[in-house]
Amino acid sequence: MVRSIAPETPEVDHSFCPVYEAINVLQEKWTLHIIRSLLDGPKGFNELSRAVGGCNPATLAQRVEKLEHLGIVSKTIHSTMPPRTSYALTEAGQALQAVIEAIDRWSRQYLPAPSTK
Amino acid sequence: MVRSIAPETPEVDHSFCPVYEAINVLQEKWTLHIIRSLLDGPKGFNELSRAVGGCNPATLAQRVEKLEHLGIVSKTIHSTMPPRTSYALTEAGQALQAVIEAIDRWSRQYLPAPSTK
DNA sequence: CATAGTGATATGTATTGTCAAGCATTTGGG
DNA sequence: CCCAAATGCTTGACAATACATATCACTATG
Numbered sequence: 001m002v003r004s005i006a007p008e009t010p011e012v013d014h015s016f017c018p019v020y021e022a023i024n025v026l027q028e029k030w031t032l033h034i035i036r037s038l039l040d041g042p043k044g045f046n047e048l049s050r051a052v053g054g055c056n057p058a059t060l061a062q063r064v065e066k067l068e069h070l071g072i073v074s075k076t077i078h079s080t081m082p083p084r085t086s087y088a089l090t091e092a093g094q095a096l097q098a099v100i101e102a103i104d105r106w107s108r109q110y111l112p113a114p115s116t117k
Numbered sequence: 118m119v120r121s122i123a124p125e126t127p128e129v130d131h132s133f134c135p136v137y138e139a140i141n142v143l144q145e146k147w148t149l150h151i152i153r154s155l156l157d158g159p160k161g162f163n164e165l166s167r168a169v170g171g172c173n174p175a176t177l178a179q180r181v182e183k184l185e186h187l188g189i190v191s192k193t194i195h196s197t198m199p200p201r202t203s204y205a206l207t208e209a210g211q212a213l214q215a216v217i218e219a220i221d222r223w224s225r226q227y228l229p230a231p232s233t234k
Numbered sequence: 235c236a237t238a239g240t241g242a243t244a245t246g247t248a249t250t251g252t253c254a255a256g257c258a259t260t261t262g263g264g
Numbered sequence: 265c266c267c268a269a270a271t272g273c274t275t276g277a278c279a280a281t282a283c284a285t286a287t288c289a290c291t292a293t294g
Contacts (some may be wrong), residue, residue, distance in 0.1 A: 019217070020170075020281055022224035023149045029282070032140045045241045053137075057242065071227075075274045083241035092227035100136070102219040107139035110188075110209035146251070162272045173252055178273060199260045200272040 025070065026099070030055045030063050035089065035096050038073065042088035072096070142187065142215070147172045147180050152206065152213050155190065159205035189213070 026032055030052060037043065037051035049060055064087060065075040072093040078084040089096075143149055147169060154160065154168040166177055181204060184190040189210040195201040206213075 018224035018228050019153070019221045020150070021155070022220050022228050024195055025228075026151055026220065027144055027146060031136070032144055036136070036140070036190055046239080052154065056285090058244085059282055061242065062282095077241095080241090081289070082239085083289090085241060092223075095223055095227055099216065099219040099223055102216040103139050104136045106209075106216055107135035110212055111135045111139050111142075150279075173254095175253090175272065176251055176273085179251090194272095197272090198258065199270085200258090202272060 007114070014039055025066075028063065028066075030059060031067065032100070034063055034067065034104070035072070035093060036100050038087060038089045038093065039097055039100065042086045044084065048087055067093070142183075145183075147176060147182065148184070149217070149220075151177070151180055151184065152189070152210060153217050154208065155204060155206045156214055156217065159203045161201065161203055170220055184210070 003007060032107070033052045033055070034048065037048055045057075045060070048064075049055060049057065052060065055063075064073060064075070068075050070092075071090055074088050074090050074093075076086050078086065150169045150172070151165065154165055160168060162174075162177070162181075165181075166172060166174065169177070174181075181190060181192070185192050187209075188207055191205050191207050191210075193203050193205070195203065
């Protein structure tokens, strides 16, 4: 049990890093797909689900809730019965278009075709 | 003239979409962090692990292997014993800097401080 | 009046990521 | 000399996450 000052402790800059946080948000499964889908206009729940393609409702609901909480997506309930809701991007959400576009450009240039699987 | 082969298949635009694929790659946990870490120079395994911060070796090894397979990262073994390896970004990997920068810009402008917690 | 569609939520299961320990060896300190 | 630390990973048991599917109350359409 060394009482020494441990000068070699990594002490990995725990000061809040926005980029690190942002990556943690965008890296969650389906998040980027959701944003991409909403970039071409507001959508209802099932509509969004179809646009995203393959995400199950539980996960979608969870993602959308988090994105709303983060101020990236806004949810508007037009009527509860029959259910009619619409999800849209906020200003912050729209701003993510730049990120999607960067991914778009990169993928077209560097992502190899899947060829024969 | 239906060939009678599974006509009920949704047939959801299976034409390869590079952006969709790219998102699927980047959305895997730690991937973006790894790339970001490697942007400021090649690193060894443990070094990378520390730079990424919080990723366990099993996952890191798996991610790095996939990224290598995709031609985003290159692995060079300098000596097996003592072990000494280095991971670096390929050209395709470097190109992802544009994506990271887009995230960087977005996060600084729109990501709220974590407040309390 | 049956069917399909709306926005979700609840099950149980499958996939995914995590933790802790360990391997063979060199290096550094005591 | 010998113990501890560091290197680049791998393994196996476990937990967290996402999945498919069924279901709800209700309306609009055919």
